[in-house]
Amino acid sequence: MEFREEFLDSLLSNEILTPSISLTTYIPESIPVSEKSSKALFYLQGYGDLNVNAPYYYEIENLNSYLILYTLEGKGIISYRGRTYLLTAGSLIFIDCHLKYSIKIHDCNSWHFHHVFFNGGASKYYYNLYIHDNSIMISLNDYSPIPNIFDNLKHNHFANTIFDELRNSRTLTDLLSEILFEKNHKRKEKENIPSYILDIKRQFENNYNEFYSLDALALKYNKSKYRISREFISYLELSPINYLINCRMNAAKNLLWTTDYTINEISSLIGIDNTSHFIRLFKKTMGVTPLNYRRQRP
Structure with missing residues (x-):
């Protein structure tokens, strides 16, 4: 049936x-x-x-x-x-x-x-x-x-x-x-998330187009990069890089539907210099290429 x-x-x-x-x-x-x-x-x-x-x-x-x-x-x-x-x-x-x-x-x-x-x-x-x-x-x-x-x-x-x-x-x-x-x-979220984890999270959300590395974050917050990665996953359920990728893909979706920027321009605006890499990430996340996603906008 x-x-x-x-x-x-x-x-x-x-x-x-x-x-x-x-x-x-x-x-x-x-x-x-x-x-x-x-x-x-x-x-x-x-x-x-x-x-x-x-x-x-x-x-x-x-x-x-x-x-x-x-x-x-x-x-x-x-x-x-x-x-x-x-x-x-x-x-x-x-x-x-x-x-x-x-x-x-x-x-x-x-x-x-x-x-x-x-x-x-x-x-x-x-x-x-x-x-x-x-x-x-x-x-x-x-x-x-x-x-x-x-x-x-x-x-x-x-x-x-x-x-x-x-x-x-x-x-x-x-x-x-x-x-x-x-x-x-x-x-x-009801527990006490370390302030530095919340700070990194806010940076990713508000400045997703900037370059980040675990080594740079470790130096900035005086923590080992392994501790940062471990605690980020523990509290936010995603690794730092995957959280940043989600922020960038959400920004890309918005730009694809609300602007006429080219795919190359959008890739650069969200902090990914390699357009081919951006297209692969977007398709892996969304199931379609950025261009096909744009074609479906209302």
Whole structure:
């Protein structure tokens, strides 16, 4: 049975679907998976990058799937396990769709979100780790790598071959791992992060176009470069270089959509002198080249 059919069969009532809204607005695009991969790998069941308008509402239960929903703009509401959550821009939820839940748009004109339905692999294990504190929602920080993973999925979620299925499984592993890292980071933010780590973080975020090296940072803060790297990873879940790369890629995305600078100019503006290296980094992060990303701007 295709995932779309499973989704429809799990709806508590067809009457809750607003007649004026196409079913494709509710039902995610189904992603086929081979029997062998479904038994061994994480696999995508459905994906959607949706812009919805009021009214928008559905209620569902006993769907054999897990859902990650990330809000880009607007507001939505989810009711799940006896609690109601307001989903705002930058928020992410992770739920088990076997349990009853309902989703609707908030009192606003529109709601833009990604939703990813998946299963297989260690899905249940990741879910149980995620809800150990009984909360299904996190708010992503400005330089989280998670939005880039969603962008990657948007451009590369088809599954026509075993290698496509392997790629999707790897992407889901990255997504789930980063979500757990992000949640753990939120917990650690409540602890006392060393001031020099916060200072390096701010430098990367505000001056990502400058040149940095661990040796220079070690000299500046009178710490060994190994300690800086170790503590940066411990508190921020990413190495210094990967955090800096995320800052640069986010800046590049903004420049690609809001300016007419050439790819060479953007590479230089974000602090990468080698344009070919920039293109490789961008494609690795986003799943598409900078030029193709620019072509998709609104």
